[in-house]
Amino acid sequence: xxxxxxxxxxxxxxxxxxxxxxxxxxxxxxxxxxxxxxxxxxxxxxxxxxxxxxxxxxxxxxxxxxxxxxxxxxxxxxxxxxxxxxxxxxxxxxxxxxxxxxxxxxxxxxxxxxxxxxxxxxxxxxxxxxxxxxxxxxxxxxxxxxxxxxxxxxxxxxxxxxxxxxxxxxxxxxxxxxxxxxxxxxxxxxxxxxxxxxxxxxxxxxxxxxxxxxx
Numbered sequence: 504x505x506x507x508x509x510x511x512x513x514x515x516x517x518x519x520x521x522x523x524x525x526x527x528x529x530x531x532x533x534x535x536x537x538x539x540x541x542x543x544x545x546x547x548x549x550x551x552x553x554x555x556x557x558x559x560x561x562x563x564x565x566x567x568x569x570x571x572x573x574x575x576x577x578x579x580x581x582x583x584x585x586x587x588x589x590x591x592x593x594x595x596x597x598x599x600x601x602x603x604x605x606x607x608x609x610x611x612x613x614x615x616x617x618x619x620x621x622x623x624x625x626x627x628x629x630x631x632x633x634x635x636x637x638x639x640x641x642x643x644x645x646x647x648x649x650x651x652x653x654x655x656x657x658x659x660x661x662x663x664x665x666x667x668x669x670x671x672x673x674x675x676x677x678x679x680x681x682x683x684x685x686x687x688x689x690x691x692x693x694x695x696x697x698x699x700x701x702x703x704x705x706x707x708x709x710x711x712x713x714x715x716x717x718x
Contacts, residue, residue, distance in 0.1 A: 508552040526595035540569045559622035572636030581655035669712040
């Protein structure tokens with residue numbers, strides 16, 4: 504069964520992670536002349552951080568590390584960008600409890616492990632992205648490690664969704680607690696974790712919206 508992680512528990516970890524990101528920014532700018540911004544996304548942004556009661560996988564954060572759009576006539580070389588971030592994060596993590604960064608399919612992962620209890624306390628995934636420079640805000644490019652082809656690419660992902668508009672309406676009418684309740688319910692019946700957390704969140708929002716406004 505899933506439970507919500509208390510804000511008092513995860514807030515210091517969020518602060519620690521953002522200090523690591525800020526150190527990474529300094530290293531990237533100093534060593535490569537490259538700058539980026541960052542945004543907390545996913546369950547952390549929505550204050551819906553969960554974990555399995557008594558489990559050994561802890562809870563997680565997700566951040567987008569956002570590059571500026573490439574200039575006209577220039578494009579980012581995905582493998583070089585990934586290597587820059589991996590090296591800079593390794594430097595920024597010195598002296599912390601975090602593991603060395605792991606190169607995952609669509610992110611870079613770090614985590615803190617309790618070796619005595621053989622469990623992950625918490626982890627963080629960093630996705631490297633950039634938005635287009637043509638004023639089109641319906642999506643972004645994310646850095647993907649295609650392990651089957653052994654290649655790195657920036658892949659476009661669309662952002663078309665009306666979920667945020669529905670959430671604003673629900674919050675306006677004091678319905679946020681219903682989203683939290685339904686989201687946790689859906690996570691607990693998500694056998695085999697077949698659905699991703701964002702899909703469950705969107706389903707919870709739609710369920711509450713339909714109950715509040717369409718019945």
